[in-house]
Amino acid sequence: MSSGIAYTLKVSRRSKHARLKMVPHEGLVVVVPEGYDRKQIPVLLHRYAAWIERAASRLERPQPDGKPALPNGLPCLVGFRSTGEEWQVEYDPSRRRSAERNGAGGSSILLPVDGSERDAARDLLLLWLRKRAAAILVPMLEEQSEAFGLRYASAGVRLQKSRWGSCSTRGRITLNTKLLFLPPELARYIMTHELCHTAEMNHSDSFWRLVERHDPLFRQHDRAMRDGWKYVPGWVTGHYL
Ligand SMILES: [Zn+2]
Structure with missing residues (x-):
């Protein structure tokens, strides 16, 4: 059995049993007692593969997304991983309304509010976010729909708490702004x-076969979505720093 997982081995006199730990900057560490049969290590790694994957993804979690923010958690820079877009956020209470600016220095969103007014500023940011989501995500969906030959009746975006997307029996697809x-x-x-x-209103085998036809890596992607929330910045979810 070959595991292919990289780890550091540490022999501990005090340990009675082998154990695994995930250490920042070090990764997976396997601690074994003296005299431990090292042939058992691949078995151990195999048995705890799910834990290792979860612990490793927690380690990689950005803090919270590595972007500069105001002390109250509101962003100074917003990055969309889906497109690679980055937006500077400027809080300017002397303005009358929100505006986007695209110049040589990149893109900015100008908000007519003081950044210290957290709730009011966040509301405006979320409003803007929803507009960007509609402008970006719906055309992406349209493109995929045409490529796959799978038609939907209508589409929209919503800031949802617990679902990434949904499809109604009437073929309306709702995508989460996040x-x-x-x-x-x-x-x-x-x-x-x-x-x-839109073709299979269930999670039957034929549904998954259809998914696989259009995304051969769907298993990997479905698994990665279990902690997809880690990509969403705290100012969006409402969980501030
Ligand atoms: Zn589904």
Whole structure:
């Protein structure tokens, strides 16, 4: 049995049993007692593969997304992983309304509010986010729909708490605004998943076969979505730092 997982081995006199730990900057560490039969290590890694994967993904979690923010948690820079877009956020209470600016220095969103007014500023940011999501995600869905030959009746975006996407029996697809923050392959996977529901309104074997036809890596992507929330910045979810 070959595991292919990289780890550091540490022999501990005090340990009675072998154990695994995930250490920042070090990765997986296997601690074994003296005299431990090292041939057992691959078995151990295999048995705890799911834990290792979860612990490793927690380690990689950005803090919270590595972007500069105001002390109250509101962003100074917003990055959409799905497209690679980055937006500077400027809080300017002397302005009358929100505006986007695209110049040589990149893109900015100008908000007519003081950044210290957290709730009011966040409301405006979320409003803007929803507009960006509609402008980006719906055309992405349309493109995939045409490529796959899977038609939907209508589409929209919503800031949802617990679902990434949905497809109604009438063929209306709703996408979560937060898809903007996912890596492109995961955002596309959610769209593929919902588009396949236009043909198969269930999670039957034939549904998954259809998904696989359009996304051969769907298993990997579906698994990655279990902690897809880690990509969403705290100011969007409302969980401030
Ligand atoms: Zn589904």
